Amino acid sequence: MTIARFNMSGGLTPLTLMIARVATAGLFMAHAAVRIVNNTIPQFAQFMKSQGFPAAEALVWAITLTELVAGILIIVGRFVRPAAAALLAIAAGGIVLIHRHFGWFVGEHGTGGSEYSVALIILLLLIMADDQDRQRR
Secondary structure (H helix, E strand, C coil), X not given: CCCCCECCCCCECHHHHHHHHHHHHHHHHHHHHHHHHCCCHHHHXXXXXXXXXXXXXXXXXXXXXXXXXXXXXXXXXXXXXXXXXHXXXXXXXHHHHCHHHHCCCCCCCCCCCCHHHHHHHHHHHHHHHHHHHHHHC
């Protein structure tokens, strides 16, 4: 069975797009959940403070809660574009603040690079485009 199928008009099928939505949202939600469970919010806040962000712990909590709430909204198909835009901003911010300093690759050829975040951004753009198409129908 092929999961990534194309419909007759050349687009991805609803099942394929639903899998992309759930998987992408789940990846963001996993980061937030691990941050809470492992109690790493203070360390992340310390990093943000070192980058000059005021109220760093509140900012990290805002990022964490945004990842959870936006992920849920994307999964259930409500306010998809604003939720995806919020996650896109988080991913882009991660590239600017952290990942670009480590190059492109995340693993094998490097550590902590931008490629994973870029892949997430591409998926979020796909999700936003699909939601716009669904709203037109």
